[in-house]
Amino acid sequence: MIVAEQLTKRYGRTVAVDGLSFAVRPGHVTGFLGPNGAGKSTTMRMILGLDRPSGGRALIDGRPYAALRRPLRQVGALLEGRGAHPGRRVYHHLLYLARSNDIPRRRVAEVLELTGLEGAAGRRAGGLSLGLTQRLGLAAALLGDPPVLLLDEPVNGLDPQGVRWLRDLLRGFAAEGRAVLVSSHLMAETAQTADRLVVVTRGRLIADAGVTEFVSGAASLEEAFLRAVGR
Known part of the structure; x- marks a missing residue:
């Protein structure tokens, strides 16, 4: 699981994160919501x-x-899709990551298939479309078959089929007893994917609750979110 305890980040006089505490527990997809700059x-x-x-x-x-001695085996992360060297081929990018964490070579083929990248394995990362680039970032996050996933705006660039695939993947991941934290600005998608929410604004926690509890009394997650952040 992921635990944040009074997490704070200052840049000079600016407080970007202000005493933030929450936990991302196994068996849940936790949506991480907040306005830009939150x-x-x-x-x-x-x-x-x-x-x-x-x-x-x-x-x-x-x-x-x-x-963590072999971090890819314990947490998979996607913060920025374009994390691969543009001149490196998709397969070799994943193989390099696998070798760095003692992950068997066969796992590279498995995640290529899982993310629908088999046909792009020989292509250079710099020549991929936005959607395929995002899938490569997801493949890297899944490479170590980790118990924890941490994804920042993972549906960026994905087509509707890809969005549904990712939704099913994350739900299945949580159903296996793993912990998932997903940041998103897409309220409708978050409502379909997450079962818990951590909501922040101005670096502070304003809600840590189940989706049903958070939305109670509102017409939608979007309405509940706007009400919570004062917009």
């Missing part, structure tokens, strides 16, 4: 050790990300 991406970067917290801490299965 601190979602910064929070995810701190969870993954890419930004150092100004205060508090973030743990994955009880340890900081930097302390």
Whole structure:
């Protein structure tokens, strides 16, 4: 699971994340919602050790990300789809990642099939469409068959078929007892995918609840969200 404890990030006088505490538990798809500039991406970067917290801490299965010996086997992450070197072929990008974390070579073929990239395995990453680039980022996140997934706007660039595929994948992932944190601005898709929500604004937690509880009394998740953030 993922645990954030009083997580704080300051940039000079600007507080991007302000004492944020929440948990992403196994068996759930947790939607991570907030307006632009709410601190979602910064929070995810701190969870993954890419930004150092100004205060508090973030743990994955009880340890900081930097302390994980083979991190791809424990947490799969997608923060930016274009993470592969543009000149590297899809297959070799995934093979390099697999070797760096002692993941069997056969797993590369498995995630290529899982993400629908078999036909693009020999293509260079820089020549992929936005949708295929996003699928490559997802393939990298799934490579270690991890118990935790952390995805920032994962449906960007995906066609309707791809969006449904990802929705089913994340639900199945949670049904296996794994923990999933998904940041999104798409309220309708989040309503269909997530069963829990963490909602932030101005770097502060304003809701940590089940989707049904959060939406109670509103016509939709979008209406409940706008009401919660004061818009």
